[in-house]
Amino acid sequence: MTSQTKRAVIVGQGYVGLPVAMRAVDAGYQVVGLDVDDRRIDGLRNGESYVDDITSETLNAALQSGRYLPTKDYAEAAGFDVAVITVPTPLSEGIPDLTFIEDSARSLSAHLSKGATVILESTTYPGTTEELLIPLLEQGSGLTAGEDFFVGYSPERIDPGNKTWNFQNTPKVVSGIDAASLERVQAFYDDLVERTVPVSGTKEAELTKLLENTFRHVNIALVNELAIFGHQLGVDVWESIEAASSKPFGYMKFTPGPGVGGHCLPVDPSYLSWQVRRKLGQSFRFVELANDINDHMPDYVAQRLMVLLNRAGKALNGSRIVLVGLSYKRNTGDIRESPSLRLIDVLRELGAVIVGVDDRVEPHRWPAGVEQAPYTAETIASADAVVLVTDHEEFDLNLLAESPVPVLDTKNRVTGPSIERL
Ligand SMILES: NC(=O)c1ccc[n+]([C@@H]2O[C@H](COP(=O)([O-])OP(=O)(O)OC[C@H]3O[C@@H](n4cnc5c(N)ncnc54)[C@H](O)[C@@H]3O)[C@@H](O)[C@H]2O)c1
Structure with missing residues (x-):
């Protein structure tokens, strides 16, 4: 089978899943876009995109190609070669809520066949792919990961509204539970993006995403606190930030603002601190401090x-x-x-x-x-x-x-x- 006829299922057609689905259609895959949200599926079928970076023209072209099927019906996933899970991973009362991953893994497992590859893209704490996703896939399918099917994790780096760095030209970190899985995961993304960056295991890939967002969260908190004190001290912090940014090495510009939002910064670092507390009984102080400053x-x-x-x-x-x-x-x-x-x-x-x-x-x-x-x-x-x-x-x-x-x-x-x- 050539990549032209491979079947890909993208579970979750949101801000992350829809761009992956569109790119996979573009790369020649037969794509099933699964979502449980009626309004989203109806909108997609009518060619209405609610994701800023995907125009309705792109969506309509995908629909007209005959290689994109938005659906609520998991039975359409049957016989997939690759499935990518891009469901939400929010916090519920400050604690990671993995129910969306659990539900989608259970639904998908019924349609998992030998030789298929399942990739998790949702942002989550290190260990999720091996400790949570695999047991559910194995239970539901009766198959064994690493023997019968392949599993990997690849973090999403989508930056909504960024006109320079898009899904295709942003390097993509890829991982698998073993060498054979990594090979399949990498081959899939090599079809979709310009450069893949393999890491040795799924935990490392999971942590990569959390590191990227925690880095941003902490640095934004730093300049936010600086803005508060700068104002009280009568110093123009904005001017100092601009001046510091002229340093061509060892400094990266972050600017203050009214707080952080979206699906990443207010949520992802807490997945990391939760895991550190759960497994090690310790407080991830940088994350707690950054949360405190940015939240206020x-x-x-x-x-x-x-x-x-x-x-x-x-x-x-x-x-x-x-x-x-x-x-x-x-x-x-x-x-x-x-x-x-x-x-x-x-x-x-x-x-x-x-x-x-x-x-x-x-x-x-x-x-x-x-x-x-x-x-x-x-x-x-x-x-x-x-x-x-x-x-x-x-x-x-x-x-x-x-x-x-x-x-x-x-x-x-x-x-x-x-x-x-x-
Ligand atoms: N939005 C971003 O910029 C961004 C960037 C990087 C990573 N992420 C991560 O990607 C993941 C998805 O984020 P998003 O912004 O795309 O969320 P989203 O809410 O826009 O989309 C997720 C979709 O999954 C669907 N869904 C929920 N349960 C399902 C199930 N059981 N089966 C099928 N579909 C189901 C929802 O209806 C929703 O449409 C999260 O883990 C998030 O942290 C998001």
């Missing part, structure tokens, strides 16, 4: 906003606050775990009337009780104060620069008489 940034933004209003003789209570950009990241519509949500809660508790400006957020995810307004001079002028939370490219920042009302810029994107930087 929205509270700090609210506090700065109060000071800003106070200067104008106003209280937050009863004030109309316009939040510009609600998604967690520039140029995406993803509002999951966005710091704007915590900011909205804090401001609401203090009696503010909250208006949101962000056309990218999916309507069904729009935060309850937040009025939606377009990005116009009128919207800005109607506020008692504005917070620039997320600086999407479509926002004409001149409107903020000329704002008649105070603006708290959490991104250091605007200068002007009414602008106060974080």
